[in-house]
Amino acid sequence: MIKRGIYTLFTGCLPLLGTAQHTLTVNVSGVPPSHADDPIYITGNFNSWNPAEEHLVLEKHADGSYGISVLLKDVPSDRLEFKFTRGDWKTSECTADGWLVGPRLAKLNRDTTITCLIDGWRDDFPASTASSNVHVLDSAFYIPQLDRHRKIWIYLPEDYETSSERYPVLYMHDGQHLFDEATSQGRIGPIEWGVDEVVDAAATKCIVVAINHQADYKDRVPEFYFLPNEDNPTVEGPQYLAFIAETLKPYVDAHYRTLPGKAHTALAGSSMGGLITFYGGLAYPEIFGAVGIFSPSIWLDHGNIENELTTLTNIANIHTQRYYFYAGTSENRRKPDGTFVHMNTDVQRAIGLLRKAADPQIELSVREEGRHGALYWREAFPAFYQWFIAGAQKAVY
Incomplete structure (x- = not known):
């Protein structure tokens, strides 16, 4: 359910x-x-x-x-x-x-x-809402790029142990909030994404690998900034993305039956996780063929992502990627100077720059009255999942 x-x-x-x-x-x-x-x-x-x-x-x-x-x-x-x-x-x-x-x-x-x-x-009711197909890959997976450890979750399709099938892989951030209310936190309560239920119910399955964020939210922030800015001069996004692309993905491909190619590999996240996902797609276009960007906190990035989009160098590989953006029309944020930021406007502007720079395949989902939070990302996730799987099925193995 x-x-x-x-x-x-x-x-x-x-x-x-x-x-x-x-x-x-x-x-x-x-x-x-x-x-x-x-x-x-x-x-x-x-x-x-x-x-x-x-x-x-x-x-x-x-x-x-x-x-x-x-x-x-x-x-x-x-x-x-x-x-x-x-x-x-x-x-x-x-x-x-x-x-x-x-x-x-x-x-x-x-x-x-x-x-x-x-x-x-x-x-x-039972505290845990996780599907039986959700497992802990490692409770303390070592991140050599940052010299720290992190809990990693893995969702394996229910027939994984009895079949010889290989599966696409979706990598996601903020693993605490994706599968289980018992580990979720949120402004309006511990609402989780229901990622496991969506894949359980889907005709075509994938493997989902989810990386926990730092236990303290303030420590989560540096990992999700890719470039420094005046509010955050020290950032860890490049190292965090290198961990996913160069350490975690090779491990998963070596230990599980994956379809390791670009067309079958996706990266997705929301808010600050959406921002680092955007950078992940641009930094590793030869690895992540599908990129799911939910409500990215572009307004916190001090114009860095816009500058990045106007100076891209790996345009040929980016051109063959697929990007899925989600935004709500009521995702408004008040800046310190009292002005308001409109998420949908930020996303539309970024899409325009991305199209102009490399023209990859882009899908945009806009929810009227949609606001910022797991409730809305949970409701947006099934459409993204079907989009990812449909594109992966068209790819040549």
Whole structure:
């Protein structure tokens, strides 16, 4: 089962730029019978997604329902986002069969009352959501280029042990967030990509190799910058990409039944991982024939990727690559100077430069109202996977 879904109330919201200051009243008419004595919290984009803010505890009524009224300030009037927890993300609300979903959505352009039903609590279900086809390749794989160790995951098709088939390989960053809620983290809870469920359900399988990022998010950043900038003068992206291309891929090809050629090898990632994926495609076009770039943080790169695209040298190899870009129309970011960056605009500009420089095959997926986060990348991943496999099937072995 692909773990997807989103609660939506008052749909059809207009993309207003103003903020609201109105009273939100939320009534919960029903909850699961478990954990009846636990407090229930509301959290959302009005409190930086703190899952246990004391003044946001719902009041329990005599009939077993719950409610809260709160004055909310500085919330985008077209997009209130919220969830319920019992105090942390492990106790977040979920579907009746245990899957985490995205936030509930509503307008808040006036005093608003919403009635909800909580179907389940996540901690009443097994913590791990990983498919049985997900394995740990190595809990501490050595990265000689950076002199450090890293956990590496590998997804092997269910018939891998009983067949002699060889498979395309997809390399991905941020391995913690791809297969298992138990290891995922996120702004709105531990929502994972569901990569394993997508490949499980696909007619044509591949091997997926996923590299964990550094345990501390601040240490993740240098590995995902390829070129230094004024905010990050020391970067490790070249070494990190060299590890994937020159150490990890040869190891995987030597120990697993892969199709090692360019046309059957992909690299994919999101956000800062999307940015380093973009550089990975440009730096190793003879290795990565397919490149999946989800919501790349181009705006943090201080123009480096644009300069790179205007000075490419390995144009012949880049021309024979395939690039898949994904962006949401609501992936907006406020810069330190107060101006806004629009992800979709950044991606469109980069695509134009890439086409002008080398004209590889390019696919662009734009989601209306799409925002920045694993929920949206999870929903975008199946189309990318089918695109990758379709291209690999056309290639000459």
